[in-house]
Amino acid sequence: MKAEEPVLREHGLSMWAYAALSSLAERPATSQLALAKAIGYDKTRLIGLLDELAEAGLVVRERDPADRRSHIVRLTPDGEARHAAARAGIRALEDELLGALSAAEQRAFRAMLARIADEA
Amino acid sequence: MKAEEPVLREHGLSMWAYAALSSLAERPATSQLALAKAIGYDKTRLIGLLDELAEAGLVVRERDPADRRSHIVRLTPDGEARHAAARAGIRALEDELLGALSAAEQRAFRAMLARIADEA
DNA sequence: TATTGTTATACTCTATAACTATA
DNA sequence: TATAGTTATAGAGTATAACAATA
Numbered sequence: 001m002k003a004e005e006p007v008l009r010e011h012g013l014s015m016w017a018y019a020a021l022s023s024l025a026e027r028p029a030t031s032q033l034a035l036a037k038a039i040g041y042d043k044t045r046l047i048g049l050l051d052e053l054a055e056a057g058l059v060v061r062e063r064d065p066a067d068r069r070s071h072i073v074r075l076t077p078d079g080e081a082r083h084a085a086a087r088a089g090i091r092a093l094e095d096e097l098l099g100a101l102s103a104a105e106q107r108a109f110r111a112m113l114a115r116i117a118d119e120a
Numbered sequence: 121m122k123a124e125e126p127v128l129r130e131h132g133l134s135m136w137a138y139a140a141l142s143s144l145a146e147r148p149a150t151s152q153l154a155l156a157k158a159i160g161y162d163k164t165r166l167i168g169l170l171d172e173l174a175e176a177g178l179v180v181r182e183r184d185p186a187d188r189r190s191h192i193v194r195l196t197p198d199g200e201a202r203h204a205a206a207r208a209g210i211r212a213l214e215d216e217l218l219g220a221l222s223a224a225e226q227r228a229f230r231a232m233l234a235r236i237a238d239e240a
Numbered sequence: 241t242a243t244t245g246t247t248a249t250a251c252t253c254t255a256t257a258a259c260t261a262t263a
Numbered sequence: 264t265a266t267a268g269t270t271a272t273a274g275a276g277t278a279t280a281a282c283a284a285t286a
Contacts, residue, residue: 069262069267100239119220189244
């Protein structure tokens with residue numbers, strides 16, 4: 001994560017902004033609370049983050065007609081593009097960091113890492 | 121590191137305190153600046169950290185007779201004991217976190233992780 | 241003049257409680 | 264009353280510059 005920060009800065013994103021965009025790229029959030037839980041972030045801090053992302057035109061908040069307390073949060077086309085660009089940069093850095101390993105070792109390493117993360 | 125924090129708290133240590141103690145357990149520091157560089161910490165923040173560790177009786181600072189600007193920093197017997205206890209807790213947690221892997225996989229995983237860290 | 245340790249300051253990040261509007 | 268979103272505030276962590284003592 002420390003190594004990834006400079007890459008994200010190039011794309012104008014903080015670590016938490018990238019986490020939010022990544023979650024929203026998979027699927028829009030039914031509420032801000034749901035998004036906060038999905039990325040393991042504090043709901044009160046998410047507000048300011050979404051304010052910035054909305055002002056930058058990367059996300060939009062819409063009141064849920066079914067429950068007017070909730071805000072549905074989704075990526076704009078610009079938000080999708082920004083996330084895709086940042087993710088490409090992150091993946092390139094990951095490949096560089098794993099450069100000490102052979103292709104087969106990289107697959108084994110990523111697989112074991114995923115198993116450990118699932119466990120925890 | 122996030123998972124290790126509660127373990128360190130049980131031993132009354134912050135992450136940076138544990139990093140400093142670990143470095144000093146290998147060898148005393150010839151200066152505070154050397155210790156800061158060894159653990160990748162800011163020299164100005166190290167001062168307050170060492171103040172706390174010294175007050176807790178875990179480390180001692182002595183003027184270097186050869187260069188009276190420098191402080192030699194070393195662990196006290198209490199500091200060695202505290203570090204050993206914390207390290208044991210950390211190792212137990214590591215084993216738990218790697219529990220999803222077989223013994224052979226754990227060895228391979230740790231070896232690859234070390235190679236990646238050396239590269240970076 | 242350069243270096244070690246120190247202090248002061250501002251800035252960011254984080255955690256908690258209280259408020260509003262809706263249900 | 265309970266929940267989603269919001270605001271305010273205090274605290275912890277961090278970065279930077281400036282200073283005293285020593286080399």
